Amino acid sequence: MERPRKKLVFENGRVFAGEGFGADADAVCEAVFNTSMVGYQEIFSDPSYCGQFVCMTYPLIGNYGLAADDYETKTPRIGGFIVREYNDSLSNFRAARTLSEVMEEHGIPGIAGPDTRAITRMLRSEGSMRALLTDADTPDAAALERLAGTPVPHDQVARVSCKKPWRCRTANARYSVVAVDCGVKHNIIRSLAARGCDVTVVPYDTPAKAVLAMEPDGLFLSNGPGDPRDVPEAAALVRALQGRLPIFGICLGHQLIALANGARTYQLKFGHRGGNHPVKNLLTGRIEITSQNHSFAVDPESLSRTGLTVTHQNLLDGTVEGLENTDKRLFSVQYHPESAPGPQDSAYLFDKFIASIEAFLTERGDRDAEAY
Numbered sequence: 001m002e003r004p005r006k007k008l009v010f011e012n013g014r015v016f017a018g019e020g021f022g023a024d025a026d027a028v029c030e031a032v033f034n035t036s037m038v039g040y041q042e043i044f045s046d047p048s049y050c051g052q053f054v055c056m057t058y059p060l061i062g063n064y065g066l067a068a069d070d071y072e073t074k075t076p077r078i079g080g081f082i083v084r085e086y087n088d089s090l091s092n093f094r095a096a097r098t099l100s101e102v103m104e105e106h107g108i109p110g111i112a113g114p115d116t117r118a119i120t121r122m123l124r125s126e127g128s129m130r131a132l133l134t135d136a137d138t139p140d141a142a143a144l145e146r147l148a149g150t151p152v153p154h155d156q157v158a159r160v161s162c163k164k165p166w167r168c169r170t171a172n173a174r175y176s177v178v179a180v181d182c183g184v185k186h187n188i189i190r191s192l193a194a195r196g197c198d199v200t201v202v203p204y205d206t207p208a209k210a211v212l213a214m215e216p217d218g219l220f221l222s223n224g225p226g227d228p229r230d231v232p233e234a235a236a237l238v239r240a241l242q243g244r245l246p247i248f249g250i251c252l253g254h255q256l257i258a259l260a261n262g263a264r265t266y267q268l269k270f271g272h273r274g275g276n277h278p279v280k281n282l283l284t285g286r287i288e289i290t291s292q293n294h295s296f297a298v299d300p301e302s303l304s305r306t307g308l309t310v311t312h313q314n315l316l317d318g319t320v321e322g323l324e325n326t327d328k329r330l331f332s333v334q335y336h337p338e339s340a341p342g343p344q345d346s347a348y349l350f351d352k353f354i355a356s357i358e359a360f361l362t363e364r365g366d367r368d369a370e371a372y
C-alpha cells in the first residue's frame with residue numbers, strides 16, 4: 001500500500017523523514033521514548049500517553065497486531081507513534097485488527113522510517129521536547145513556527161477521565177474499592193478484580209463526600225497523563241480522605257499523594273519508559289524489574305515533615321519510586337505493578353493493598369466479608 005510521505009520537525013530544528021501510517025493527520029506533541037521490546041498495544045492504549053508521541057526503540061512494530069482483550073482503555077489517546085519499521089503482516093493467532101487501522105479510526109497518526117535510535121539519543125541528551133508530525137512538503141520554517149505557536153495543554157486528565165462513575169463487578173466480591181480515574185489502565189482494574197474487589201471507577205474531580213457516600217473499603221488513585229500539578233482536585237481528594245480509608249496510588253496517583261502531603265514534584269530530563277527498570281524495595285532489600293511510564297518524579301528533599309517515607313528507589317538514577325505512611329494506611333509506587341507491558345515482579349503490591357483493607361475492616365470492627 002502506498003503510504004504518504006511524512007516528516008517530524010523537532011523544536012531544536014532537527015528533521016526526520018518517513019512514511020505515515022495510522023491517521024493521515026498533523027499533530028504537535030511532546031516526544032518521549034519507550035524501550036519496551038513488546039507491548040505496543042498496551043502502550044498505544046495507555047491513557048497516560050495522552051498528547052505524547054512515543055518513539056519505540058524496538059525496531060519492528062505492528063507485526064502481532066492488536067488483540068481484543070489487551071487494550072488498556074477503549075479510547076486510545078496517545079498522540080502518535082514514531083517507529084523504525086511498521087509491519088502489517090499479522091503473525092499472532094489472537095490478532096483481531098491492525099495497529100494502523102485502529103490508529104486511523106481514532107485519528108492518531110504515526111511515522112515509520114526515521115532513525116529511532118538517533119531520536120532516542122537526541123531526547124536523552126537534550127531532554128524530552130515537542131515535535132510536529134506533518135506532510136513531507138511542509139516547509140521546515142513554517143513547521144517550527146507552528147510548533148512555537150501551539151500552547152502546551154494542561155487538561156489531559158480531564159480529557160481521559162470518565163465523565164460518570166462506572167462499576168466493574170467481580171464474582172464473589174469481598175471488597176469494594178473506589179478508583180479515581182485520572183486515566184486508569186484497565187489492567188489495574190483487572191488486577192483489583194482478580195483479588196476480589198468490586199471496583200467503582202469515578203471521575204478525577206469527584207468530591208470526597210461523594211466517595212464516602214459509596215462506603216468503599218479502600219481508595220485507589222490511578223495513573224494518568226500530564227503534570228500532577230494540573231490536577232489539584234485529585235490531590236484535594238487525597239487530603240480529605242487519607243487516614244479515613246486505605247489508599248493505594250500508582251504513578252500519577254503516587255505523585256498526587258506526595259503533593260497532597262506537601263511534597264514537591266519535578267520533571268525528569270527524559271523520563272522513564274520501558275519494561276526493565278530496576279527498583280529496590282528498601283523495606284525488604286529485594287530488587288524488582290519494573291514497567292515504567294512517567295516524566296515527573298517526587299523530590300526526596302521535599303519529604304521531610306510530610307509523614308511519608310521512601311519505600312522504593314530507582315537503581316538507574318536514584319529517584320523516588322515508592323512512598324508510604326503506615327499510620328494513614330497509605331502507600332504508592334511510581335512504577336506499574338499491573339505491568340502491562342512488563343514483568344510481574346511487583347504484583348505483590350496489590351496484595352499489600354488487600355492486606356491493608358483487611359486490617360482496616362478488622363480494626364473498624366465491622367468486618368462482614370463472611371456475609372458476602
Ligand SMILES: NC(=O)CC[C@H](N)C(=O)O
Pocket residue numbers: 048222223224225226227228250251252253293294295296297
Ligand atoms: N503513567 C503515569 O501515571 C504518568 C504520570 C505523569 N503523567 C508523569 O508523566 O510523570
